[in-house]
Amino acid sequence: MRSARKIAHTILNGYKKHYQLFQHITATAPQAFAHADWQAIQSATTDRISYYDIRVNETIDTLKAQLGELTLTASEPLLWQNTRKIYHDLLLFHPQPELAESFYNSVFCRLFHRSYFNNDYIFVKTTLCEQPTIPCASEYQSYFPVVDGLKQTIRDIIAHFNFDVPFVNLERDIRLLVKAFLKQAPSTHHYAHQMRFDILKKPFYRNKAAYLIGRVVSKSGIQPFIVPVLHHYNHGLYLDALITQSSQMRVIFGFARAYFMVETASPSALVHFLNELMPNKTPAELYSAIGFHKQAKTQFYRELLNQLSQTDQQFIPAAGTKGMVMTVFTLPTFPYVFKVIKDKFGSGKPFGRQTVLDRYQLVKRHDKVGRMADTIEYSNVALPLDKISPELLSELKETVASSLEFDGDLLIIKHLYIERRMTPLNLYLEQANEAQTRIVIDEYGQALKEMIAVNIFPGDMLLKNFGVTSHQRVIFYDYDEVQYLTDMNFRALPQPSNYDDYLMAESSYSVAPQDVFPEQLTTFVTTNDTVRTLLKTLHPELMDVKYWQQAQQNIKAKKIANICPYPKHLRFKNDW
Ligand SMILES: Nc1ncnc2c1ncn2[C@@H]1O[C@H](COP(=O)(O)OP(=O)(O)OP(=O)(O)O)[C@@H](O)[C@H]1O
Incomplete structure (x- = not known):
């Protein structure tokens, strides 16, 4: 018996398992940090990336076992429309409705033809706005320096994080933090009674650092900040810097870095908070920064559709030297490039399509250290043909014909990567x-x-x-x-x-x-x-050949480099 309710519950259970496992592996970061087990943080960060696809495939297998072969024929559409309605209803008071919607979309889109990818069957548009908003306050805790003074408030904040490792010299660090704060913050932030701190409850872990993130709220508005916490060899922890400039915060959250490990019960609330601190970042970029790269993909696609509906501009070939492996194009008003693997590679590229896919995947899973742009990989992207410039269309037909399909007024690109646009x-x-x-x-x-x-x-x-x-x-x-x-x-x-x-x-x-x-x-x-x-x-x-050989030896000896994502002059160590 094919019941829409049962299907909806099976998909939601698949999602629930995914989120639990994702949170579980994320929750290993604090212990790994405490033990300075950098390998463990690295492998958890990498392993976590494939969790989503594994769970989607598992859910599809469960559905097939329950329902037999799944088809969407003339007699079935109603079943799947009802499934979507019931699933939507189940998400009304869910803490991660947007993630659960994306999970549903992933399951459906892997099962059925593209012609069904509309709001009757999936969540092309999010229904998040129809639901009661999850308050940001669920993700942060407020502190009031007027009660016990600035230094004691900072002690309380650090104590709250319960790092499980003592600080080398916390009083020194607090002194340096206050000094940096008074130097960087506007004068309204110089008096304890004129401000409040909102601090995200969980640190953000990445590589060898834990980042404490929050904002100062005062009459003059909001002042965001990040405080990195590091290990001083085996002697304990120290606060390394105070970062208050939005531009520097954006670099720390940049699109070319590994994803943060941060526990959250409600990613939408966390992203909302972060977006207030860094208004120039899109929700897609922030979901990606905190490890929800599939959600970032959904958000990004919505941003693209929105952009396409608002512009008369057309996609054009990207500026610069043409690639021997990729055909690259862009939409001038949208700061991304789209890359399609060519049918034939230029001479000097003695490898095939699979090698290119593998190498892009290698980078996706690797620590990108702020130096390798993240890519989002899409299958079967439908673009309106009238948004493709004639010059680009002929380049696409000439170089990537096997990746194209024409369907009425749509051009379907079977596989592409999307990446932040930069100036070559x-x-x-x-x-x-x-x-x-x-x-x-x-x-x-x-x-x-x-x-x-x-x-x-x-x-x-x-x-x-x-x-x-x-x-x-x-x-x-x-x-x-x-x-x-x-x-x-x-x-x-x-x-x-x-x-x-x-x-x-x-x-x-x-x-x-x-x-x-x-x-x-x-x-x-x-x-x-x-x-x-x-x-x-x-x-x-x-x-110098020795420099490269030494780097190889360091890696073989498992010496993990700490690549600092903020300017050196901000580091308190300079004042020790
Ligand atoms: N993220 C980006 N931002 C701006 N332009 C880009 C970006 N990625 C690629 N391009 C443009 O597209 C061109 C080709 O891209 P890319 O180097 O990735 O292709 P390729 O085929 O792998 O090149 P190669 O022949 O060097 O292997 C680049 O030379 C550059 O001009």
Whole structure:
């Protein structure tokens, strides 16, 4: 007997199991942090990413076992429309209705044809707005310095987090925190009786840090802040900095970092709170930052539909050098690029489609250290044909025909990646003045060093494969040649032993596929002499084979690098 109620409950149970397991693994972060078990935090962060798909597939299997083969035929639509209605009803007082809706969509969309992907069957639009809002206050706790004074309030806040590890010198840290606070905050925040602190109840864990996040509420408005907590070797914890600038907070929550591990009963309330602190971030970006990357995908798709309904602009090819592996396009008013894997790769790319998929997946699951843009992967994206410029349409037909399907006035792209749009570094340099050139070349070298430190060898290090963000950060975005650093063989260039060898140059020594010669880095990445000289001056280590070999040894010895996502000058350690 096919009962809509039973189907709705099966899907909701699948979701419930997913959320429980997701919270369970997230809740291992505080213990791992307390024991400085960085491997455990890293593997929990990575493993968690695949939880969603596993649960969706499991739920589909349960449905099939209960109902036999699932078909959506002329006689069945009513059953699935009713299922959606009942499911919607079950979510009215649910703490995570938006996540449960997305889970439903994922199950349905994997079972049925695209022509049913509308609001009768799934939640294209969220019904969240029809439900009583979950108050943000469920996620934070308020503190009132007027009662016991500023320093005691900070002691109370730290005590509340119950870190399970003592601080090396908490009184010193509190003194430094108050000093930094008075320096950075407006004068209305200088008196304990003129403010209140709202602090998120759970720390945000990532790599080797726990971040305390909150806001000061005063007559002059809201002042957001982040306080990172770190381990000082084995001696205990310390507060490392106070970050109050929204632009710096946005970098910490950037689209090129690993997801935070943070427990929450109601992600929508948490995202709402974070959005008040960082109004320039979209809900999609914030869901993604706290690990709900599938929810981010749903939110992002809604943002795209919204954008398409509001603009007359068309998708056009992305600016810059054309890729040999990807066809890349964009919508000028929307700050993202869309990447489709080409049917045929250019020469010099001796691998196939599966390798590209695997390498993009490798980066998705890896710590992106603020230097590799996150990608969202979509199947069967339907775009209105009239929103595709003629130039782009002919490029798509020419390069990615096997990924296209035409359905009435829609173009269906069977598989694509979406990524934040940046200014390709090669284009940026064409317009940059001397100071800007210096900043981005320094950033480029820093980006390489930070990727190396987490076992990523970018492969193709040409400047065109890096982008510049609005914060002038340089971020890598081309993953088809990415490999683990430890799989490469870094070699010094053989010295010619006689004049004949010298004339023979490269042909006199053999080069295996994994061989890399760091001394040749500047020769390979650019033909611009100024850029070459700058790179050699700012990052000479990158041309030294020993630097790369040492990085490999560090990784093999399981030394996990701490890559600080905020400016060094904000660190209290400078004042110790
Ligand atoms: N995130 C991005 N922001 C802005 N432009 C981008 C972005 N990603 C790609 N592009 C543009 O699209 C071009 C091709 O992208 P990408 O380098 O990913 O493709 P590819 O085929 O892998 O390249 P390659 O031939 O170097 O392997 C880039 O050179 C750049 O101009």
